[in-house]
Amino acid sequence: MDDVALLTRNHVELLPAHGLETKLKLGRPLRVKLGIDVTSPDIHVGRAIPLQRMRAFQDAGHIGVLIVGDYTTRIGDPSGRSAERPILSDAEIDGNAKTYVAQAMQILDPGRTEVRFNGEWLSKLSFADVVRLTRTLTVAQLLERDDFAKRIAAGQPVSVSELLYPLMQAYDSVAVEADVELGGTDQLYNLLAGRTVMEAYGLEPQIVLTTPLLLSWDGAKMSSSLGNNIPLTAAPEEQFGRTMRLPDTMIADWYRLVVEAPVPGGEAMDSKLALARFIVARSHGQDAAAAAEAHFTRVVREGGAPEEVPEGVLPDGDPIHLPALLAVAFGLSTSEARRMIGQGGVKLNGAAVATLDLPRAELDGALVQAGKRRFVRYPPSS
RNA sequence: GCAGGGGUUCCCGAGUGGCCAAAGGGGGCGGGCUGUAAACCCGCUGGCUCAGCCUUCAGAGGUUCGAAUCCUCUCCCCUGCACCA
Numbered sequence: 001m002d003d004v005a006l007l008t009r010n011h012v013e014l015l016p017a018h019g020l021e022t023k024l025k026l027g028r029p030l031r032v033k034l035g036i037d038v039t040s041p042d043i044h045v046g047r048a049i050p051l052q053r054m055r056a057f058q059d060a061g062h063i064g065v066l067i068v069g070d071y072t073t074r075i076g077d078p079s080g081r082s083a084e085r086p087i088l089s090d091a092e093i094d095g096n097a098k099t100y101v102a103q104a105m106q107i108l109d110p111g112r113t114e115v116r117f118n119g120e121w122l123s124k125l126s127f128a129d130v131v132r133l134t135r136t137l138t139v140a141q142l143l144e145r146d147d148f149a150k151r152i153a154a155g156q157p158v159s160v161s162e163l164l165y166p167l168m169q170a171y172d173s174v175a176v177e178a179d180v181e182l183g184g185t186d187q188l189y190n191l192l193a194g195r196t197v198m199e200a201y202g203l204e205p206q207i208v209l210t211t212p213l214l215l216s217w218d219g220a221k222m223s224s225s226l227g228n229n230i231p232l233t234a235a236p237e238e239q240f241g242r243t244m245r246l247p248d249t250m251i252a253d254w255y256r257l258v259v260e261a262p263v264p265g266g267e268a269m270d271s272k273l274a275l276a277r278f279i280v281a282r283s284h285g286q287d288a289a290a291a292a293e294a295h296f297t298r299v300v301r302e303g304g305a306p307e308e309v310p311e312g313v314l315p316d317g318d319p320i321h322l323p324a325l326l327a328v329a330f331g332l333s334t335s336e337a338r339r340m341i342g343q344g345g346v347k348l349n350g351a352a353v354a355t356l357d358l359p360r361a362e363l364d365g366a367l368v369q370a371g372k373r374r375f376v377r378y379p380p381s382s
Numbered sequence: 383g384c385a386g387g388g389g390u391u392c393c394c395g396a397g398u399g400g401c402c403a404a405a406g407g408g409g410g411c412g413g414g415c416u417g418u419a420a421a422c423c424c425g426c427u428g429g430c431u432c433a434g435c436c437u438u439c440a441g442a443g444g445u446u447c448g449a450a451u452c453c454u455c456u457c458c459c460c461u462g463c464a465c466c467a
Contacts, residue, residue: 217420218409227409245419269418276418300419321431336411339426343412356431371412372419 013210032057033178037069038096042231043103046214046222050182051107058112071119103232121175136200145189166190170197180207217245240292243276312376319357329376
């Protein structure tokens with residue numbers, strides 16, 4: 001029933017070498033842990049990759065233990081950062097935590113998922129408990145971490161609280177008695193610390209499995225803070241469009257990591273459309289995916305207006321000043337609107353506009369477009 | 383604490399008294415092309431009912447006809463050294 005190749009598909013590191021086979025021979029459902037911190041409100045397609053692994057384990061009869069890092073987020077994970085992360089407010093953290101679980105369930109099997117908030121145990125540790133925890137690792141071990149090493153070499157600050165982060169995450173593994181922990185490659189250090197700490201607490205150390213980081217259309221790691229992400233909560237049209245933004249050269253990678261299937265072949269365009277459909281369908285269902293594709297075809301490929309165009313209200317006065325109108329309608333500055341008009345990017349009922357002021361009659365009942373994606377309709381008065 | 387080096391428009395990064403709303407790159411936006419929001423090419427990229435005006439170069443004052451550029455003070459960052467009874 002356990003196909004190791006399937007469970008570990010696309011992994012980067014799997015440690016120790018044959019540890020997973022040994023665990024599987026125990027003949028009981030394994031507890032497969034994945035910790036997520038809640039610094040941003042959305043899970044995106046890249047962060048879904050380890051969730052996909054968790055799903056594979058679930059489908060094979062194992063238990064997914066999803067740790068919501070409400071408590072650790074208060075410390076701030078330094079992974080991949082050259083600066084300390086800002087500490088979020090409690091309200092932000094709690095708000096994010098709520099939406100996270102729902103998003104994760106787009107990928108996971110709810111019936112085989114155990115959701116735990118790590119504040120449950122971390123908030124109860126006494127100072128003596130923390131000291132005991134800190135005894136499990138040495139400073140030298142903590143400083144081995146690439147990120148810390150680089151920052152120290154560069155003379156940048158590393159706060160003591162950041163050093164505690166791997167320990168807290170490791171303690172999660174102790175608390176939930178993880179058999180396997182999943183994570184992106186940037187989490188390798190933390191995951192390995194989990195092994196050491198579990199051992200110190202008399203537990204069988206977890207198996208560590210890391211997944212690749214998904215690169216986005218700009219070639220950088222997909223990340224909410226870089227704005228190159230596709231959130232699982234984004235609207236269907238948005239998810240579809242963002243996927244279509246991928247350079248053709250990255251399609252194969254996304255098929256491997258996101259769809260976990262070979263590229264269908266044929267035109268790059270068709271593969272990319274199918275990829276976009278997959279991503280939307282996973283979050284919003286087949287119907288939404290079809291609708292999003294129809295929207296894309298209409299608006300982007302054919303340059304037409306979408307099915308649903310928001311309605312605007314014309315201001316008073318007769319010659320209507322277009323820059324001001326566009327500024328209100330699309331949230332632009334009037335200078336931006338002027339530039340767009342000057343570059344032929346503004347259309348009135350499909351025809352480019354060249355004047356800044358238009359008679360009210362021409363706008364009444366008109367469809368106004370700015371660029372390819374912004375539309376507003378002014379319903380006829382009377 | 384002492385000595386030195388820095389803080390520039392979304393980001394990186396030029397600019398050391400007028401030619402600076404400020405080079406260049408990135409990003410973003412617009413157009414062209416295209417069975418893609420890919421690739422490629424061109425343009426734009428502080429605000430303003432805009433041939434002009436207004437507000438920007440960490441902050442506050444000052445010198446000057448004129449300051450991102452000079453002076454003073456303040457805040458923040460970095461690099462050495464010192465301190466760590």
